[in-house]
Amino acid sequence: MSFRITAASIVAFAAAMPAFAQSFDRVASFPTALNSPEAEESSAEIITATADGMTLIYSDSPAGVIGMIDITDPTDPQPMGEIGLDGEPTAVSALGGTVFVGVNTSESFVEPSGRLAHYVVATGELAGECDLGGQPDSTAVAPDGSFVTVAIENERDEDAGDGRVPQMPAGWVAIIPLDADGMMQCDAQIRADVTGLAEIAPEDPEPEFVDVSEAGEIVVTLQENNHIVVLNAAGEVLSHFSAGAVDLEGVDALDDNALSFTDSLTGVVREPDGIQWIDTDHFVTANEGDMDGGSRGFTVFRKDGTVVHESGPSFEHAVIQIGHYPDGRSDAKGVEPEGMEFAVFNGTPMLFLLSERGSVTGVYDMTDPANPVLVQLLPSGISPEGVVAIPERGLFAVANEVDLRGDGGIGAHVMIYELGEDAPSYPMLTSAGAEELIGWGAISGMVAGEPGTVYAVNDSFYVGSPTIYTIDVTQSPARITDAIAIDFGDVNMDMEGIALDGEGNFWVATEGNLENERYNAFYHVTAAGEIVREIRIPEELEAVQTNSGFEGVALIDGVLWGAQQRPWADDAENTTKLISFNLETEEWGAVVYPLETPETGWIGLSEITLHGDHVYLIERDNQIGEAARVKHITRVPVAELQPAPLGGEYPVVTKEVVRDVLPDLLQTNGYAQDKVEGLAIFEDGTVWVSTDNDGVDDHSGETLFWSFQLN
Known part of the structure; x- marks a missing residue:
């Protein structure tokens, strides 16, 4: 049968x-x-x-x-x-x-x-x-x-x-x-x-x-x-x-x-x-x-x-x-x-x-x-x-x-x-009800679109199907209603962040791994999934990068900002960079972001998004369950994003912890997930957060997708 x-x-x-x-x-x-x-x-x-x-x-x-x-x-x-x-x-x-x-x-x-x-x-x-x-x-x-x-x-x-x-x-x-x-x-x-x-x-x-x-x-x-x-x-x-x-x-x-x-x-x-x-x-x-x-x-x-x-x-x-x-x-x-x-x-x-x-x-x-x-x-x-x-x-x-x-x-x-x-608390996100069967997982970056809509990307676990997902957050559970397959050709993508370009298209940030011929880069992607521009970080940054690169992207007044996950060779201990690229002048720059000191493992950034006069970031450790300590949403004033040219002294920005999401990770009475990776904020201050389920590889597959209101 x-x-x-x-x-x-x-x-x-x-x-x-x-x-x-x-x-x-x-x-x-x-x-x-x-x-x-x-x-x-x-x-x-x-x-x-x-x-x-x-x-x-x-x-x-x-x-x-x-x-x-x-x-x-x-x-x-x-x-x-x-x-x-x-x-x-x-x-x-x-x-x-x-x-x-x-x-x-x-x-x-x-x-x-x-x-x-x-x-x-x-x-x-x-x-x-x-x-x-x-x-x-x-x-x-x-x-x-x-x-x-x-x-x-x-x-x-x-x-x-x-x-x-x-x-x-x-x-x-x-x-x-x-x-x-x-x-x-x-x-x-x-x-x-x-x-x-x-x-x-x-x-x-x-x-x-x-x-x-x-x-x-x-x-x-x-x-x-x-x-x-x-x-x-x-x-x-x-x-x-x-x-x-x-x-x-x-x-x-x-x-x-x-x-x-x-x-x-x-x-x-x-x-x-x-x-x-x-x-x-x-x-x-x-x-x-x-x-x-x-x-x-x-x-x-x-x-x-x-x-x-x-x-x-x-x-x-x-x-x-x-x-x-x-x-x-x-x-x-x-x-x-x-x-x-x-x-x-x-x-x-x-x-x-x-x-x-x-x-x-x-x-x-x-x-x-x-x-x-x-x-x-x-x-x-x-x-x-x-x-x-x-x-x-x-x-x-x-x-x-x-x-x-x-x-x-x-x-x-x-x-x-x-x-x-x-009503059941799980699932928090589903593609049930879509016109076609939509598979998804490994949500690694998000951005708020028109009211009620969040756009999300998957990471390189699905290297064979990089996708932009459209999520209707007015329903409960939130619904994936569409999936834009990216025509990636020979581009090796590990999408970790997404931003809107203001014209109905997207910027995505990919995390580099030179051993796999994958670059820290920004890609301009149309609403149909076509890549129309690649902006790869310059040689002076590639010379000092590690395999923990871009983990988010935000577009602010014509400047792309990428959140570098963890310290590279040119960074002081427990610091990382926010790296900028001016779309008009094509100049690169950076500022320094101070990280918390880990008790064990590492702490880094997982997202960056713009809201009002601040950029909001996810700062987290790589610990799971009872070992988890730092799962923070922070913010930095936009006014402090004054990038210095590459290779010199970078200004240090001031961060403020907005929310500790560690209690949120226990809302379904499981254990604290390690990878808090997606962040989207609407104009009215409604925040949506998601976790990355690693493509269900040595992972329970559980994706938490929840919201709260900024004060």
Whole structure:
């Protein structure tokens, strides 16, 4: 089957978003490092909750523990410590106040081993453990508490045999009965045989994810085999079928640092990962893909294998519209739906679908399994892996696995969301409702245009598609209504700033990097996207520049002013320059801007824009999360912009801090983003600010786009 995106379908999606009367918002973010302060790396992968909904438990593979979080107050989660394991935790499933943990103890791919451990959450006491005889992946407890089941994957070695199945030993599904007290009956363990079923490597099934229905039936995905199996509690096969394939249109199939959704893919095998029952006859798969596929969406099946609904590229398109599309995965599996959860909130059956690479949770109303309705998209940490719903408290929580602290980035988080009456706070910026599908990200510079309109540019992450975006800020969320593709030819652009030329066209500033043959320069760009003039900085400046150059541009009385991000070789410590070019005389000049002294890392400029008698700038450090300190909007009197000729003594301007935006960066209850980069100010003093999401590369993809009023 094929799926085509049209203007009508985009508008329909935008109109459908408010279908659910209430909405979720993130209320807290919990760093896993609080539970594992001594670990060099920690993570939150699979997550569950105790029956009272007051404690979250997550698997932390790098630290070799399971971590626990007290969410008695979900807005103020507290660390409860961790339970150390002699092995790698792969999954957790709670029953009452206890938790079952799949523990991988394999010595190698060909000698897999593992156990299922059972702990009392409040005390950390080991209540029991069963030898599984192989490498566990996912776990699930029957709703009636009668058994626990484990997908024994015995995963393949991706470096052996071209990374393909078959690679023995084969996997199976373990089913362990529980007694009336919830204790495991290891001697009664069933090892359900699922070999000989799939068309792909039938001798080597690799069970990936399991779930149990209210009727006590087990469904399991064989991801690498592109197959689905339904079992009863005795391990007998009730049905099995291929997960099938999908034809996709309107996708980006190339990792080329460009947002272009015009490709088609034929016969993409689903290769589902996560799976959830939504009633006793239907379940949903998250079609992440592995060896050959990944259809970028989800599918609703009847348990007999009938496809009831196929999302096609619609989920991915929705992620594209909020700026979370990971172009670096275009040639692989796109947004990669992986984990999911199903629960009923206030009588409405809801599916929570995780995009591993887009770092988004899609919330669907599943009242009609044949017609799921997307009601929300919520931001996450980097690479959401697991999700648990606590409907009796109106909560759900997402475990995000990536820890980038070793590279100066953010650590792993568990994020908590609550159902409420207010309108959702995210997304703050979207292209939903535009006549065509508009992809965007890496917003790096902005300028106020006619009332209600902001123009923005993307940076060199999208070197293959430099674009000027038109944003309608009179709507909530703000809407990208148009995208002007720049005809860049052989110009290597890293657009970091934009200004109006007063005649309906633009000036953009690009940041230089001579190693990449990219120059610090001003470009005159028409409203049609044609470059009509290049003004490259002179040789005496190129001789002292570093790879931190222009980060903004303003046009003041016929003079272009570029904000130099950080000190160059001719600058004193903790100073940078505002560099000028007179369009009439073609003379260059500069003034000195004094920077704050960083506690760690660096501090520099990220924007410059004109308003009234001042130029306003963004001065920020490069720190993220709790390490962030300086995220300021400052201003300098225009009267002090008296440039001295290059090579001499430059006058030092006086700066004034107008606003500390660090509190603003926490308004969605996430962590403080590092890159505050866009600033636009209207004549009435309304200020719009945006963050740069780095093209969703080692980034959550979250873009904050908000306004305030100058005093």
